[in-house]
Amino acid sequence: MDGCRVLVDRLWPREVSRARAKLDHWEKELAPSTELRKWFGHEPNRFEEFRRRYVEELRGQRPRLTALRRQARAGTLTLVYGARDSEHNEAVVLAEVLRRGLPKARSRR
Numbered sequence: 842m843d844g845c846r847v848l849v850d851r852l853w854p855r856e857v858s859r860a861r862a863k864l865d866h867w868e869k870e871l872a873p874s875t876e877l878r879k880w881f882g883h884e885p886n887r888f889e890e891f892r893r894r895y896v897e898e899l900r901g902q903r904p905r906l907t908a909l910r911r912q913a914r915a916g917t918l919t920l921v922y923g924a925r926d927s928e929h930n931e932a933v934v935l936a937e938v939l940r941r942g943l944p945k946a947r948s949r950r
Contacts, residue, residue: 844917847909849932851875854923864921871905873931874898888929895934900943910939 845865848854851872854862873881873895881891899906912918918939924930 843919845912845915846919846921847912848921849935850921850923851878852923857923862921868905868909871899871902871909871935878931883924883926883929885926885929891929892934895931896938896944897946899935899938900946903943906938906943913939 846863848862848864848867849871851869851874872878873891877891877894877898881887909918920932920936922930922932924932927933
């Protein structure tokens, strides 16, 4: 069983009905911004920069992250995403943030 199923995309995945998705929640606000998503374009060579920028966006979503972390502690949490690449997508970054917390912000000089 995959527990609580949460969609973490800003857009609904193509060709997937709501019934087939069997979601418990849709966390649009935790998804990368439209601008970041378009810039990334699921290009693996941009993933590290995407990760850095997405983590910065997530800093503004602490209450939502806390709620999702609580959900994960209560039982199995499955992050659902529409990307075909299972290694280079927002769910990979979000899962890491949920497990480890937000990394310390780099100081800008």
